[in-house]
Each structure stands twice: as C-alpha cells, then as structure tokens.
Amino acid sequence: MNEKASFHKRIYSLLALASIIFAIFGIRLIDVQAVQANGFAQRASNEMWNSSVLLAPRGTITDINGLELARSVASVNIVVDQTMITDPQKTASIAAPVLGLSTTELANLLTGSKRYQIILKQAAPAIWTNLSATLTTYNATVMKERGGVAKRVVGFFSERSYVRDYPTGRLAASLVGIINDAGVGASGLEASMESKLAGKNGRYDYANGAGTIIPGSQQFITEAKPGTGIQLTIDRDVQWVAQNAISQAVKSAQAASGTVIVMNPKTGEILAQASAPNFDPANRKSITNESLRNPAVQDVYEPGSTGKIVTIASAIEEGKTTPETVWTVPYSIKAGAGKFHDAEKHATERLTTAGVLAQSSNVGTIQIGALLSNDTLYKYLQKFGIGQSTGSHLPGESEGLLPRVDSWSGTTAQTIAFGQGYSLTALQATSVYATIANDGVRVTPNVIAGEIDSSGSFTRSKPQATLRVVSSDTAQKMRLMMESVVSEQGTAPAAAIPGYRVAGKTGTAQRADAICHCYKGYTSSFIGFAPADSPQYVVSVVIQNPRGQHFGGVIAAPVFKTVMSFVLQSKHIPPTNTNKVTYALNEAALKKQKA
Numbered sequence: 001m002n003e004k005a006s007f008h009k010r011i012y013s014l015l016a017l018a019s020i021i022f023a024i025f026g027i028r029l030i031d032v033q034a035v036q037a038n039g040f041a042q043r044a045s046n047e048m049w050n051s052s053v054l055l056a057p058r059g060t061i062t063d064i065n066g067l068e069l070a071r072s073v074a075s076v077n078i079v080v081d082q083t084m085i086t087d088p089q090k091t092a093s094i095a096a097p098v099l100g101l102s103t104t105e106l107a108n109l110l111t112g113s114k115r116y117q118i119i120l121k122q123a124a125p126a127i128w129t130n131l132s133a134t135l136t137t138y139n140a141t142v143m144k145e146r147g148g149v150a151k152r153v154v155g156f157f158s159e160r161s162y163v164r165d166y167p168t169g170r171l172a173a174s175l176v177g178i179i180n181d182a183g184v185g186a187s188g189l190e191a192s193m194e195s196k197l198a199g200k201n202g203r204y205d206y207a208n209g210a211g212t213i214i215p216g217s218q219q220f221i222t223e224a225k226p227g228t229g230i231q232l233t234i235d236r237d238v239q240w241v242a243q244n245a246i247s248q249a250v251k252s253a254q255a256a257s258g259t260v261i262v263m264n265p266k267t268g269e270i271l272a273q274a275s276a277p278n279f280d281p282a283n284r285k286s287i288t289n290e291s292l293r294n295p296a297v298q299d300v301y302e303p304g305s306t307g308k309i310v311t312i313a314s315a316i317e318e319g320k321t322t323p324e325t326v327w328t329v330p331y332s333i334k335a336g337a338g339k340f341h342d343a344e345k346h347a348t349e350r351l352t353t354a355g356v357l358a359q360s361s362n363v364g365t366i367q368i369g370a371l372l373s374n375d376t377l378y379k380y381l382q383k384f385g386i387g388q389s390t391g392s393h394l395p396g397e398s399e400g401l402l403p404r405v406d407s408w409s410g411t412t413a414q415t416i417a418f419g420q421g422y423s424l425t426a427l428q429a430t431s432v433y434a435t436i437a438n439d440g441v442r443v444t445p446n447v448i449a450g451e452i453d454s455s456g457s458f459t460r461s462k463p464q465a466t467l468r469v470v471s472s473d474t475a476q477k478m479r480l481m482m483e484s485v486v487s488e489q490g491t492a493p494a495a496a497i498p499g500y501r502v503a504g505k506t507g508t509a510q511r512a513d514a515i516c517h518c519y520k521g522y523t524s525s526f527i528g529f530a531p532a533d534s535p536q537y538v539v540s541v542v543i544q545n546p547r548g549q550h551f552g553g554v555i556a557a558p559v560f561k562t563v564m565s566f567v568l569q570s571k572h573i574p575p576t577n578t579n580k581v582t583y584a585l586n587e588a589a590l591k592k593q594k595a
Contacts, residue, residue, distance in 0.1 A: 001013065039420035056199025058160050059227035061189060063175055063236040064271075064449055070190065074163040077124040078131065082112040084155030087459030091153050094138055098131045099123075119156075120161040124326065131156065166281040172239050173278045174294045176448065177395070187292040189230065189447070192395040196451065199227035215227070229452035233269035238262055241566045242274035245559045246541070250276040253524075253546035253555050255420045259296050259426045260563055263538045265434035265529065268443035268464040271391075271537070271567070273427075297390075297397040300423040301523045304509025305360045305491075305552070307419025310432060311369045312357055313478050314380035315464050317470040323583045324590055325479050329364040332579040337410025340366055340418075343508065355585035358484035360491050361504060362418040377413065378405045383469045384432045386424055391465065400424040419509060430540040433504075433527045436482075437535035440475035442467045479503050481583055483532050486557075489585055492526055495557035497565050499575045503535075504528020504560065506552035511545055521545040526556035530574045531566055539564045 057072035078099070092107035099120055109119055116125055120127070139152040161208065164179050177188015184198070202224035242260040250258040262272040279291040281446035293299070315321045330348040332341035342362050349355075355366030369377060381387065387402025401423045403412065415421035427445055435442040444464040451459050470478075482503035486495045491506045506526050513520035525542045529535040541556040541563075549555055567573075584590035 001046075008253060037570050039311055052161070054202035054222070054224045054442075055159070055183075056201050056224035057163055057226050058164065058179070058183070058199060059197040059229040059452070061197070061232065062241060062338060062452075063234045063239070065230055066231070068167055068182040068237050069172055069232070069236070071165050071167065073165045074125060075161045075163045076125055076128045077118055077161045078120040078123055078128055079157050079159060080110060080117050080119050081155045081157070082110060082114045082117055086111045091155075094134065094153060094213040095131060095156070098134050099127065099501055122161050128158045145494040149570060150361070155251040168236065169282065170278050170280050171236065171243055172234060172273065173281055174292070174296075175234070175273050176281075176392075177292070178284075179283045181546075187322035188294060189232075189457075190212050192393060193448075196230060200225040226454045230452075231452060231458065232447050233264075233271060233449045234273070234447060235271045235570075237570060238276060238567055239272040239565075242563050243276070245272050245562045246543075247276040247545060249541075249555060249559045253543060253545070253549070255543050256545040257299070257544040258541070258559075259299075260542075260559065261296055261426055261538075261540045262563060262567060263428045263430050263434050263445060263534055263540075265437040265443065265538050268434070268446045268447070270445055270447045272563075273447070280445050286289065294394060296426045297392065297394045298425070299427055299544070300398050300400050302420045302423050302509045302512060302544070303525070304419040304523060305362075305430055305505040305529050306429060306433075306505050306507035306525050307422075308357060308360065308365045308417075309436065309482070309505055310381060310384050310386070311365055311377065311417045312353060312481075313436065313470050313474055314377060315371050316353075317367050317380070317474045318372060318376065318479055319487045320351050321368055323352065324482050325353045326587045326590065327351055327353070327356060327357065327364050327367055329361050329367075331363070333363045333366060335366050335370065335411075335414045339416060340414055350587035352584055352590060354481040354484055354585060355483050357505070358487070358585050360485075365418045366414045374405050374408055374413050377416065381416070381422070382468070383467070384435060385428055386422060386432075390425075390427050390431055392427060392446060394427075394447065397427070398425055400428055404448060419507065423512070426540060426542045429525070429527060429542070430538055433529060433540065434538045435469050435499060436475050436478050437529040437538055438475075439472040440468055440470040442469050479532055479535070480581060482528070483580065484582055484585060486528070487582070490552075490553075492528075492553035492557040494553060495526055495528055495560050497561055497568070500530050500568060501532035501576060501578070501580055502528055502530045502564070503532035504557075506557065508550060508552045522550040524550050524552040524554075524556050526552050526560045528564070530558055531573070533576050533578050536571070536573050537564065537567050539567065 061070040062068050088107045091110055092103045096103045096106040109117055135153050142318055175188055177190035178186050179190050180186040185194040202222040225492040242262060246258040246260045259278045260274045263270050270487055273296050275295045279287050294528050329351045331345050332339060340362055351364055381402055389397055389399050412421050431442060431445055443466050448461050450461050458469055482491050482505055483501060485505050486492050486502045490506060495504055496502055504527055509523045510519035511521040511523045523544055529538045539560050541559045543556055546555055562587040584593050
C-alpha cells in the first residue's frame, strides 16, 4: 500500500472514532436531559420540601351555660434546623432576647447536627412574629453593609401548636383536671374524656427556601380534626359559691379537707362539685399527685349519723316501724356482742322514731335496725348504692366498702345501723339523700350535659338510669321526719333557711386512720334538700378531720345554708308556702297531739 492510501486509511479511522465518541456524548446527553431529568428534579424537590405534624386542638370543656372551664389557645412551637446554623453564638445573641432565653442556653440548642430541634414550646404567636421580624431586619442590614457577602441567619421555623388554658383557675380544678406535657389528659375529666376531647392530628408539606417556609407553599396532606367539646352540668356561679364556702369552712376548722356537692335529685345532674384544698392548674410546679385527686369520688369515709336514714327508711319500708313508734332510749345499750352509747349523756327517754332521727340517737337507731335481718339491711344498703360505683364515670371513683353479710361480726349490724362499719364517697352519700328527695327513686349522678362537635352542634346526654329503692310513701315520711332535724329540737337548726322548708341530717363520725389502723379524729357532715315538701336540689357538705369543734350541725350545716340559699335564689325557686306538718318527737308530745 502506497503512502497516500495509508494516510487516507488513518484519516478514515480517526473520523470513525470521532463519530463513535460524538455518538456516546449524544446518548449521554439524551440520558441526562430526557431520562434522568425527572430524577434530578425529584432529588431537588426532596431537599426543598419538608413534612410536619398539624396539631389538632382539644375540645373545650364548658359549664352548663357555655362558659369555658378549659380551652385550647393557639400557640407555636419554635424549632430550628441545626445544620443551617453557621454561627450558633452569634445567632443566639440575636435571637435570645426575643425568646426570653439566655444566650448560652440558646447557643447550646443551636449547636449540633439535628434537622429538628425544639427551641421554645407553646410560645405566644407574637413571639414568633417578633423573632421573624428581628431576623429579617438583621439579615437585610448585614447584607447591605457587607455588600451581599455576609451569611444570613436562617434555619428557624414555626409549627402550629396549642396551650391548654383554664380561665377559671382553681374553680372545679379537681373535677376538670389537667393534661400532661404530651398533651394527654392526666387527671379529672381531661383524662376520663380523653377519647372525646383529643382531636386527630393532621400532616402538611411545605417548601423550604433559604431556611424559611416559602409563603403559600403549604400543602395539607391530612387536615387536623378538632376534639369534641364537652358541656358539663356544672353551673359556674353555684360552683364558685360552693368553692368559696367550703374553703372558708376548712380554713376556719383547720380541717384536712372538705367537699360540697349540689345535685338535682330528679335528673342526677350535678350543679357543683367543690373541694378544698384544691390546686391552680396554671401553677404546675405546685401540683402533686395527691392534689390531683378528686375527693368527692376518690376519698371514702364512714358516714356516721347521715347513714341512719338508710336504716330507718328500710325499717319503715318493711313495715317494722312508723314515724310515731315510741322507743325507750337510754344513754347506752348492750346489743349483739358490744355496748353502745349516744354522743352525749342523757337520762332514759321515750322517743318516737322521728325523735330518734331528730336527736340522732345511736341507741334508738340500733333498736330500729334490730327489727331487720342482716340480709335485709344489707339488701337496702346495696339498693341505696352503698358498696358500688354510682355510675358517674368520674375517673378514679371508689365503690366504697360494704362488708359481705357472711363476714359480719357480733357488732357489725349494730355499727352499720348508725353509720359506722362501712364507708362511702361524698357522691354516694349525696345520691342516698337524692333518692329520698326524689320519692324513693335513685337516679345515676351525672356531670356531662352533652357534647359539642366541631361544627357547634350540641348532642344532649341520654337520660340517666333509675332504680326504685323505697316507696313514695316511705320517702315522704322520711322527708317529714328529716325536717325536724333542722328545727330547734334537732341537731342542725343552723341549716334552716328563712321562708323555706328544709330537710336534712347531720353526721359526726369517728374517722378511720390508715396509719394507726384505728379511729382518730372525726368526719363532720350535713346533707339536706329544699324545699322539703317539693325537693328541687340536694346539697351535701363533708369536712374531714376538723380541729376543735367537730359536730356536723355546727361546722357543716352553716355551709349547707350558704350554698342552698344561693341555689334557691339563683334558680328562682320560690318558697312553697305549704303548712309544715311535723311528727311528735317524744311520747309526751305524741300524747298531746292525740289529746
């Protein structure tokens, strides 16, 4: 082959190689532009877009009139992407004053490699607004002064959040309860109604541009669903009067605690449930596990003389006695395997059943209880709701303690007859008296009036369950006898309300002490209703371990008068103006009546 042919061959080889190279570059270009373009775009999009939780507000808890007792107030969580912070110390010096943090504290939170670090939880929206304005101003200033070469402060973000607010403070705190740091109900109705009150969180995506959320970029994946609101039967004004009255009484008596309950006996609705001492839900540092207890349903005590109405009502219902049956009542008596006596020494008296109740005689009540078999007395205790839940569904509610008949000793029947030897809660005791006030029908206590959905639609709670315990005739006789308790001849004239007929019963029980396993101190109480001939409301007052004066007619009855007087006036309940018919309290008065 000559040189010219060889030269042309080499040229053709180089041209072929160049064609191959250009073809390869062409194929790669097509791959980049047409095949991998979507992949590069997706990667850029992933780096630009973030996803976050959209918190749902809890449902509001209101009183019967719609006044808020617990609500969710809009706030923000301020968070930071630490990887975007180039100078933690400098950034902290700028942002710390706005956030109310020390420079050192904030610098520590800004330092690291976390893409998500909470700086301030549940902050007021104004704080985020001020922080954003401060950073914007700083960035604009340094960029202008340094000719656009300064590093901007970026990496701060905000998340929608809520803070739980209790606008009435201590009012009904033990009933309403609180939520924990995770936003979950920790006590009271906040805990027991968690499934209703808690909403369902949503999620959203947002575009991240230069360390801030690009306005208008939010894309909601799942909308947050607000929690269901709860309307209570509680009346804020009645609650306030009850709270104030029991707080003053506990302080004056130097007592361990106290409880007031106001109930509508016909519906079971609770208008007030106040206790002292209580707690301030806004001051979390002062709250203890003990202070979170709801004493109205969690603390149990032996009722003492307020329990005598169960024994006497049972005996009347069984036809064993009447209000005017006469009893020989000495100061003390031997019964069963023990010896029992009345609270104060007295000569032997001839009292009617009504007189035994009015003067709260242990000895007389033991004699009346002896007319009933142990099984019969136990049956009526159960029917009145002793030893079982009231059905209120309040968190932590105790069933109390009613020993089984087969475990009774030689003195159990006697002590149970006058209200010792078994225990109950203040709500159970209130329910017993509401049963007598409601013509012998027990209605399940209730604090939930209904539910309010996110659209504002109200659904009323279903009527409460009922159970007839004693006849209407027995209940009427009991009410007439109980009126004598608040007379000058009874143990609680301090409970009388001018212009109204009032019925009730005092209690001064020995208090069981869990430490010494003995009786130590007293439980003082008064439970009553008005108007006695047409009961509209029941008010119970229980004061635990008062110092000094401890008789229920002295320290609990005045609280009843204060609260009941307000309830009758605020609910516009007029005096019934019916003639008061009283039973004779002793044999002499009975003979005089019949003469």
